[in-house]
Amino acid sequence: MTRIIAIANQKGGTGKTTTAINLAGGLARTGRRVLLVDADPQANATAVFLGVPAAAGPRESARPTLYEVLLGGMPAAEAVITTRLGADDDAPTLDVLPSHLDLASAELELVNAFERERQLRQKLAPLVDNYDFVIIDCPPSLGLLTVNALMAATEVLIPVDPGLFPLIGLNLLQKTITMVQQANPGLKMAGVVPTLLDRTALARDTQIELQQAFGTRLLPAIPRRVAIGEAHAAGKDIFAYDGNSDGAEAYAALLKEILNRG
Ligand SMILES: Nc1ncnc2c1ncn2[C@@H]1O[C@H](COP(=O)(O)OP(=O)(O)OP(=O)(O)O)[C@@H](O)[C@H]1O
Ligand SMILES: [Mg+2]
Structure with missing residues (x-):
């Protein structure tokens, strides 16, 4: 069965897009058939893989996007x-x-669409079987696009960066997930990924709190590394940008764990 993984956190800048890019790229490199769905209007994942003009260029010359699919009746x-x-x-x-x-x-x-929370799920349905994995990069909000992603998903993966009281924000996300699960009971929690981990006391405290709250659902952490950010800016996943870096190693470890838990 196709694993459809929504990468979500309503907090901005927690490494959602970076994780989506490196998981999608890493899985494709193992020979798996992967679809990356960019559900964020910031279009960062689109910019990385298809170039900045595709993500933010003049609309007329741009290709059709998720917008036409969700609202224009275009087949995905x-x-x-x-x-x-x-x-x-x-x-x-x-x-x-x-x-x-x-x-x-x-x-x-x-907001005015019929079955507004199910639009992405319905539009993806005809192509899901063509893929082993569908990775959905969510925007930093708990709005309708994120709810559409969670409704379409079989799993949700939550990147969390070091911060004060990380569990408070996660509580809100957890509530949304629980609500969505009533309509999409197949939605599982894939786990929490600590991201942007550095040597600060804040990062260490966040890690301890996450460990206590999530136990075995805490996935391998991703360190803060210049190469990971640079890869993003260079339009590559970390495996293409610097496959020997410890950033690539960390994402490979995360990928392996996600495959093991499938
Ligand atoms: N492990 C890392 N090491 C260094 N820089 C990173 C790392 N992960 C992400 N970044 C950088 O941090 C910034 C935020 O990351 P990213 O865009 O992945 O977060 P996001 O959660 O998708 O943000 P948004 O909520 O705005 O969509 C980006 O500039 C990215 O290149
Ligand atoms: Mg993003």
Whole structure:
């Protein structure tokens, strides 16, 4: 069965997109068929894999995006772009359902749609079987786009960065997940990923709190590393940017754990 993993946290800048990119890229590199759905109007994941003009360029010249799929009646398959993860002809490929800055208004327009929480689930249904994994990058909010992602997902993965009282924000997210589970009972908690981990006392305290609260659902941590941010800016996953870095090692360990738990 296809594993559909929503990467969510309403807090901004916790490493959602970075995790989505590296999981999607890493899984594709193992030969798995992967679709990355960019459900964030910031379109960062789109910019990384398809370039900045695709994510934020003039609308007329841009390709169709999740916006046309969710609100324009376009079949999702028509908006999917296949990108090659390397220069060689036999490099692995990744499918991307892109976003665009315009998706910001989708959240408002969706409010009036019939079955507004199920739009993404319904639109993805015809293509889900073509993939081993669908990775959905969520925006930093608990609005309709995130709810659509959670309704479409079989699992939710939560990146958490070091911060004061991390459990308070996670409580809110947990409430949303519990609410969504009433309509999507198959939705499992894949786990919590500590991200942007550094040597500060704050990071250490966050790690202890997460360990106590989540136990075995705490996944391998991702350290704060310059190369991880640089890869993002260079439009690559960490495996392409610096496959020997400990950032790549950390994402590989996370990927392995997610595969083991499948
Ligand atoms: N492990 C890391 N080491 C260093 N920099 C990182 C790491 N993870 C993420 N970053 C950088 O931190 C910033 C925020 O990361 P990212 O965009 O992945 O977060 P996000 O949760 O998707 O943000 P948003 O909530 O705005 O969508 C980015 O500039 C990214 O390059
Ligand atoms: Mg993001």
